[in-house]
Amino acid sequence: MTDNKPCKVCNFTRQKSYGLVVPSLDELKTKGCEFLGFSPAEPVTVVLEDDGTIVQDQAYFLCLPLNTKFMLLHQKEAWSPGRRMDGGTAWMARDSMLLEFDTVEVDTVDASSAAAPWWDLAQQLKQDLASIILMSEAHLQTLVDAPSPELASALGFQEKKAEDLQETLQRVLDRREEERQSKELLQLYLKAVAKEDGQQEEPSQEGAVDVEVDGMDVDSSSGFISRTLMVLKGKTSPETRLSTEDLQMVVSRGVEAMEQVLGWDRTRTSALLMACEAELTGRLQQVQEVQSIRSNAQRDISEQRAEDGEKTAARGSN
Structure with missing residues (x-):
């Protein structure tokens, strides 16, 4: 029987850490x-907390020393080095903390910032800005919602640069959401086509009911995916x-229909429709500009090829 092995386990932010005694991986x-x-x-990946080495073999697990610290990662989480303070400058941080406690006005913002969920994410970015690629949408949203002045201080940026970073992260989130919505609509369309091919007519049901298509809740009364309504x-x-x-669906519905779907008043609904119409336009x-650029590029290529052909023909005749 395998002996129990004392070890430690933490999450990717290192804010939660526990000691365990287990016999196997x-x-x-x-x-x-x-x-x-x-x-x-939910599936998890086990890595070494100190260097991120993936541990997926029982024999390797047993070879590791006692009290090894492991990190459990979800599918979209990625290991990053822990926040360490350089020994040569540690005294500066220590004296700075003592000075803050000695002052009359205690800076509670810095203390709360260090405990905030975005703090470790900001430290990851400070060490390696490319780590943003591996962050989940939840982590990106956490950074977007962080106070700009405190985020700028944690990153060592000017506040304007931190605000620009948050705007960029928001655009990334919007693009991911748009891609997800497009994929879900395509899946919904393909499912509807498959049902239509499989049966000519479905019995009608009175009243509005919620259906589920490929894991997506759809409100039959409005035709919108529940997430879209949210x-x-x-x-x-x-x-x-x-x-x-x-x-396009929102704009085509009109004010009265959207009032019933959202349960809003006319003014608020009209404002939303105007914003949607402006965004769609x-x-x-x-899209038209991209198509125009593409058409112009193709025309230039055709003209260049024709010109090259004429030059080649002229050289051949000489």
Whole structure:
């Protein structure tokens, strides 16, 4: 029987850490997920906390020294080096902390910032800005919602640069949401086509019911995916988070229909529709501009080829 092995386990932010005694790698995953509050149904990857080495072999797990610290990662989480303070400058930080506590006005913002969920993410970016590529949407949203002055201080940026970074992250989130919405609409369309081919006519049902298509809740009374309705009712520029197809659907419905769908008054609904229409117009203009550029490029290539052909023919005749 395999002896139990004392070790430690933490999440990717290192804010939660627990000591365990387990006999195997599988037991480490099971107990680690339980202690860290992970869902047992979600797959996790075990890595070494100090260097990110993936541990997936039982024999390698048993060869590791006692009290080794492991990190459990979800699918979209990535290992990053821990925040360490240089020994040559540690005294500066220590004296700075003592000075803050000695002052009459205690800077509680810095203390709360260090405990805020975005702090470790900011330190990851400070060490390696490219790590932003591996961050999940939840992590990106956390950075977007962070106070700009405090984020700038954590990154060592000017406040304007931190605000620009947050705007860029928001655009990344909007683009991902648009891609997801487009994919879901395509899946919904393909599912509807398959049902239509499989049966000529479905029995009608009275009243509005919610259906589920490929894991997506669809409100049959409005025709919108439930997630789309949540985006529409969002507080921050919902039109920028919708796909082009959803924008077309919203604009085509009109004010009265959208009033019933959203349960809003005429003024608020009209404002949302105007914003959606402006966003849709802007996107269509971008598509037209891209098509125009492409057409001009193809025409230039054709003209250049024709000109080269004439020159070749002229040289041949000489």
